[in-house]
Amino acid sequence: MTSVHSTTQLPLNLEWVRATFPSVGKEWVFLDNAGGSQIAQPVIERLNQYLLTSNVQLGASYAVSQLASQRLAQANQAAAMFINAADPAEVVMGPSTSLLLRILASCLSQTFKSGDEVIVTNCDHEANITPWLELQRQGIKVKFWLLRPETLALDLVDLENLLSDKTRLVALTHASNVLGTINPIREIADLVHRSDALLCVDGVGYAPHRLIDVQAMDVDFYVFSYYKVYGPHHALLYGKHQHLLPLPSFNHSFIGKADLPYKLQPGGANYELSYSTLGILDYLEQLVPDDNALTQRDRLSYAFDSISAYEEMLSDRLLSFLLSQPQVKVIGETRCDRQIRVPTVAFTVTDVDSATVPPRLEPYHIGIRSGDFYAKRLIQDLGLAAQNGVVRVSLVHYNTLEECDRLIEQLEPLLSA
Numbered sequence: 473m474t475s476v477h478s479t480t481q482l483p484l485n486l487e488w489v490r491a492t493f494p495s496v497g498k499e500w501v502f503l504d505n506a507g508g509s510q511i512a513q514p515v516i517e518r519l520n521q522y523l524l525t526s527n528v529q530l531g532a533s534y535a536v537s538q539l540a541s542q543r544l545a546q547a548n549q550a551a552a553m554f555i556n557a558a559d560p561a562e563v564v565m566g567p568s569t570s571l572l573l574r575i576l577a578s579c580l581s582q583t584f585k586s587g588d589e590v591i592v593t594n595c596d597h598e599a600n601i602t603p604w605l606e607l608q609r610q611g612i613k614v615k616f617w618l619l620r621p622e623t624l625a626l627d628l629v630d631l632e633n634l635l636s637d638k639t640r641l642v643a644l645t646h647a648s649n650v651l652g653t654i655n656p657i658r659e660i661a662d663l664v665h666r667s668d669a670l671l672c673v674d675g676v677g678y679a680p681h682r683l684i685d686v687q688a689m690d691v692d693f694y695v696f697s698y699y700k701v702y703g704p705h706h707a708l709l710y711g712k713h714q715h716l717l718p719l720p721s722f723n724h725s726f727i728g729k730a731d732l733p734y735k736l737q738p739g740g741a742n743y744e745l746s747y748s749t750l751g752i753l754d755y756l757e758q759l760v761p762d763d764n765a766l767t768q769r770d771r772l773s774y775a776f777d778s779i780s781a782y783e784e785m786l787s788d789r790l791l792s793f794l795l796s797q798p799q800v801k802v803i804g805e806t807r808c809d810r811q812i813r814v815p816t817v818a819f820t821v822t823d824v825d826s827a828t829v830p831p832r833l834e835p836y837h838i839g840i841r842s843g844d845f846y847a848k849r850l851i852q853d854l855g856l857a858a859q860n861g862v863v864r865v866s867l868v869h870y871n872t873l874e875e876c877d878r879l880i881e882q883l884e885p886l887l888s889a
């Protein structure tokens with residue numbers, strides 16, 4: 473059995489948690505949360521509140537428009553607090569991580585010159601690879617930082633060997649959406665900055681599980697999607713002010729460089745979805761007992777500490793079972809330690825097409841998924857494409873040990889058949 477951190481200090485009130493997700497605990501067991509999480513009730517309430525009482529264009533002088541403007545400013549400030557950005561102007565909202573990274577690459581590339589270099593990994597979701605690969609068209613060289621197949625981890629020595637005085641940017645994932653492994657972002661940022669390059673981190677696989685602190689990590693750009701963090705189909709891009717400011721505008725011709733974040737939000741960010749993200753914070757803060765001495769970030773930190781300790785138990789239950797099965801190969805970190813991984817667990821079964829596994833769980837109303845999860849290069853480089861990728865079980869804190877056991881019970885006969 474792998475080691476589990478203590479959960480006695482900050483236990484989650486699981487009954488309350490599950491009751492706060494209206495779709496959880498009904499017919500289906502949702503175990504494909506890295507694909508998209510269920511939505512928390514306070515998010516729905518904020519969404520309704522916005523649409524029912526302030527659904528007008530921003531910036532006019534009449535009271536309802538003033539209220540709408542205030543609400544959007546409030547959402548922007550709260551998002552900055554959520555990730556510990558120094559300034560709300562550093563927070564860009566948009567419809568998806570994929571689109572925000574496209575916008576970033578399009579603008580940033582205009583500050584690059586032919587011969588400059590960008591480094592991407594082979595274990596990222598394609599959202600943080602394709603936009604950078606496209607820069608090859610303007611003469612930018614793209615190098616791949618490859619996962620070491622024997623450890624299934626990125627090695628910093630390999631990055632050091634790839635960095636040069638021409639490197640302008642390194643793009644990588646915080647936690648792989650297949651392997652679940654957490655990359656040491658601060659260490660990587662220090663290395664990248666020593667080469668005077670920028671670091672762009674895809675936090676999609678990490679954000680549902682841990683509190684983000686962009687300043688502590690010293691990242692230059694950081695992006696994640698709210699629909700995996702108990703919210704709506706909406707996304708956030710953080711950029712350090714000094715790096716966002718020189719970027720050209722992606723908005724109308726008369727929107728200037730200084731107009732942050734609006735210059736990177738053409739057409740404006742969706743108002744009601746932006747406002748609804750406040751509901752995520754409403755929810756997370758309620759995971760913490762009342763204590764007036766705590767700041768809002770302290771409370772979030774407590775909430776994610778409870779979440780991650782609990783999730784480690786879920787990982788342990790699942791990994792212990794999978795590791796006990798001789799036909800199963802866990803693809804990724806086999807330890808459940810929350811310092812090392814999030815509870816996104818991928819595996820293959822000897823001589824079994826991964827695509828055949830999830831449908832066999834559907835009669836039991838257990839929702840999991842197989843494939844490459846758009847981390848296509850990883851699946852190809854690990855030689856798993858012919859097997860239709862991996863089977864992935866991705867847990868979050870509203871899942872229970874009983875749900876893990878229900879999965880295990882139905883999975884076991886499939887593995888020995």
Ligand SMILES: Cc1ncc(COP(=O)(O)O)c(C=O)c1O
Pocket residue numbers: 506507567568569570571597599600645648649674676677696697707
């Ligand atoms: C790790 C990771 N990065 C990026 C994305 C893309 O996010 P979006 O759907 O918001 O474009 C996903 C989506 O599954 C993902 O898992």
